[in-house]
Amino acid sequence: MRVFLIAGEPSGDRLGEALMAGLKELCPEVQFEGVGGPLMQAEGMESLFPMDELSVMGIAEVLPKYRHLKRRMHQTAEAVIAAAPDVLITIDSPDFCLRVAKEVKAKSDLRIVHYVAPSVWAWRPKRAEKMARVVDQVLALLPFEPPYLEAVGLRCDFVGHPVVSEPVASDAEVAMFRDAQGIGDAPVLLALPGSRRSEVARFMPGFGAVAARLVEARPDLRVVLPAAGPVLEEVRHLAQDWAVAPVILDPTAQDAKEAKRAAFRAADVALAASGTVSLELAASATPMVIAYDMSWLSWQIMSRAALIDTVTLVNLVSETRVVPEFLGPAFHPDDIAPALLNVLDQPDLQQDAMSVTMDRLGLGAEAPGLRAARAVFDGLAG
Numbered sequence: 043m044r045v046f047l048i049a050g051e052p053s054g055d056r057l058g059e060a061l062m063a064g065l066k067e068l069c070p071e072v073q074f075e076g077v078g079g080p081l082m083q084a085e086g087m088e089s090l091f092p093m094d095e096l097s098v099m100g101i102a103e104v105l106p107k108y109r110h111l112k113r114r115m116h117q118t119a120e121a122v123i124a125a126a127p128d129v130l131i132t133i134d135s136p137d138f139c140l141r142v143a144k145e146v147k148a149k150s151d152l153r154i155v156h157y158v159a160p161s162v163w164a165w166r167p168k169r170a171e172k173m174a175r176v177v178d179q180v181l182a183l184l185p186f187e188p189p190y191l192e193a194v195g196l197r198c199d200f201v202g203h204p205v206v207s208e209p210v211a212s213d214a215e216v217a218m219f220r221d222a223q224g225i226g227d228a229p230v231l232l233a234l235p236g237s238r239r240s241e242v243a244r245f246m247p248g249f250g251a252v253a254a255r256l257v258e259a260r261p262d263l264r265v266v267l268p269a270a271g272p273v274l275e276e277v278r279h280l281a282q283d284w285a286v287a288p289v290i291l292d293p294t295a296q297d298a299k300e301a302k303r304a305a306f307r308a309a310d311v312a313l314a315a316s317g318t319v320s321l322e323l324a325a326s327a328t329p330m331v332i333a334y335d336m337s338w339l340s341w342q343i344m345s346r347a348a349l350i351d352t353v354t355l356v357n358l359v360s361e362t363r364v365v366p367e368f369l370g371p372a373f374h375p376d377d378i379a380p381a382l383l384n385v386l387d388q389p390d391l392q393q394d395a396m397s398v399t400m401d402r403l404g405l406g407a408e409a410p411g412l413r414a415a416r417a418v419f420d421g422l423a424g
Contacts, residue, residue, distance in 0.1 A: 043069050046127040047076040047087065048118060048142060050096035050135030052237045052270055053318045055079030057157055058133050060204045060411025061418075062086065068415050075125050077118060080271065090121055094239075094272045096138050111138065119145035122152070129422060132177075134158040140173060147176040155179045155418055159187040159198060165347040170194045179421045181414050184359060185402050199417040202404030205321040207411070211300075211307040219304035223289050228262045229386060232309035232328065233288060234319050235277070237270035241315055242277055244335055248375055250284035252313060252333075255379035257286045260386070266309065268302045269293055311385045313378065316353045320365065321403070324356050324396035329385045331366045335373035345370060359402050360395035 045065060049058045059081035065072050066085070074087040077096075083089055095114060119142045122130050130152055132139035143154050159182040162170045171194050173180070180191050180198040191198035211219070220226060231253060235245040253265045265288040269277040274293060281288055291301050306312075306326040314320060316334040323330045332354045336344070352358060354365045366381045368374065385391070404410060 043072045044125065044127040045072060045074055045076075045129055045131060046122050046125055047074060047078060047082065047131045047133060048135075048139050049076075049078045049082060049093060049133040050138050051093070052079060052272070054133040054135055054158070055081045055093060057204060057411075057414075058082040058131075059085055060207070060409070061131070061133075061157065061414045062411075064409070064412035064415030065418070067412060068419060075121070075127065090118060096135060114138075115141050116145065118142045119149075122146050123149055126150075127152070129153045129155060129418060131155045131157055131418065136160050136169070136173075140176060143176045153178050153422060155181065155421060157181040157414060158183055159191055162190050163187070164350045164353070165344065167349065170196070179417070181417055183403075183410075184355075186359075197421065199414075199420075201413040201417055202407060202410035203321060204410045205318070205325050206400055206403050206405040206407075207409040208322075208325065209303060210326055211303040215300065215304045216308045219301060219308050223264075223266070225264050225266075225289075225308070228264045229260060229310045230305075230308055231256060231263055231265045231382065232305060232312040232314075232323075233265055233267040234312060234314035235267070236315040236317070237273060239273055239276060242273045242280065245315060245333070246277065246280035247283065248333070248335065248373060248378075249313060250281070250286070251375035252378045252382065253288065254285040255375055256382060259379070259383055264289065266291065266305045268305055310389065311382055313382060316367075316369070318355070320354050320356045321399065324399045327393060327396055329365075329389050329392040329396075330356075331368070331378060331381050331385060333368040333373055333378050334370070336370060341370040356392070356395055356399050360398040362395045362398075364392050364395045 047058050049055050055078055058078050062085040077090045078087050079093040154177050156177045159180050160169045170191055174194045174196045180196055182188055182198050182200045183203045185200050188198040188200050233249050235242050235249050257263050265286055267288040268291040271293040309328050312323050312328050312330040314330055316332050356365050357363050368378050
């Protein structure tokens with residue numbers, strides 16, 4: 043069996059890794075081709091080009107790179123058609139992946155599966171109808187998503203979110219991490235400015251200003267920043283301007299995964315860019331504040347199109363609004379810092395919502411990557 047996969051950012055790379063492992067478990071002779079990051083490559087795929095070329099977020103941010111991205115879209119579609127796999131699986135990154143799917147569908151009858159349902163419940167609901175023209179099946183991470191896709195005739199399988207199967211650091215590992223970093227019993231702020239270069243460039247100055255205000259109020263506070271691989275040097279460079287020097291975790295270190303897990307669990311509170319990271323924090327029972335900024339044009343377009351009043355997945359899945367958000371024009375360090383201090387003072391306010399979120403995402407059930415693989419095979423058989 044031959045499978046062509048496309049992922050465009052680190053979160054998609056993680057999904058692809060788990061799915062590929064599940065496919066290999068069910069069909070050991072499976073062969074992979076496509077576009078992916080280091081995790082997918084470690085599972086046995088040679089990437090057509092570096093995945094981080096696709097990791098661009100925001101309408102205004104994409105425009106300068108549109109011609110190059112369009113060339114990559116056509117190159118990828120041609121590679122899919124030439125490979126003639128049994129199935130094409132596109133993973134998240136809908137603006138890129140679904141354009142590739144459209145071109146492939148126009149030239150072949152290849153079965154196409156899209157992993158991660160588009161957030162039609164959040165904005166641009168007509169995307170479901172457009173997707174149904176080029177995609178045969180959708181694998182959903184969130185339990186409330188299938189009805190939105192099924193309403194337009196698409197098969198949609200809820201397969202659970204991979205965050206529920208990822209290991210969480212033990213008390214002993216947390217203690218070792220705090221000792222190794224010289225943190226001791228000090229309160230810890232986990233700073234998570236994103237994994238894309240555009241995010242890091244936009245958020246790091248503001249995150250640094252927030253950290254400075256927190257340390258003014260809590261002089262014993264320590265700041266830990268787990269950097270993503272593609273942006274490590276940018277993070278190091280921009281952190282030099284912070285008034286508070288963070289402990290930067292190197293993703294290339296031998297114990298990088300263990301250190302990151304321990305940092306997530308050791309933290310007393312996190313300041314995070316919006317996205318999947320809120321679920322990783324919930325898995326570690328670490329309360330959080332979400333802050334996300336974007337260009338004026340992107341904010342104007344997206345805020346007008348939004349169908350929901352929160353972007354934080356913990357809030358959405360748990361059907362609460364306990365995680366504070368500072369989005370777009372509200373991205374001000376003077377407002378974010380007090381919210382973080384309030385969470386530090388009342389750490390239990392988010393615990394129930396985080397627990398409910400993990401249960402609803404499939405905690406304790408079969409691993410999502412394997413569930414996704416089963417759904418792919420079931421779709422091929424049906």
